Amino acid sequence: MEGKVHDDQQDIDYHSKRAISELDRGLNCQSIAAARAHLRLSSLHFERARELSGAGWRSRPPLSM
Numbered sequence: 001m002e003g004k005v006h007d008d009q010q011d012i013d014y015h016s017k018r019a020i021s022e023l024d025r026g027l028n029c030q031s032i033a034a035a036r037a038h039l040r041l042s043s044l045h046f047e048r049a050r051e052l053s054g055a056g057w058r059s060r061p062p063l064s065m
Contacts, residue, residue, distance in 0.1 A: 012052045019045035 019042045026038030 008052055012049050015045045015049035015052065019049060
């Protein structure tokens with residue numbers, strides 16, 4: 001069971017880092033279309049990290065633009 005917890009934590013860390021990275025890219029994009037794509041990816045990664053952690057997960061749509 002410990003291996004599963006470790007794998008879940010690695011997944012949470014991965015999605016959290018990707019979410020922050022995509023958010024940064026989206027906020028710094030010159031192109032509106034590219035910014036939207038990065039922000040959408042950020043939203044999906046944040047939601048996956050939250051889903052994996054089980055913290056306050058609510059059923060709601062991802063960021064829509």
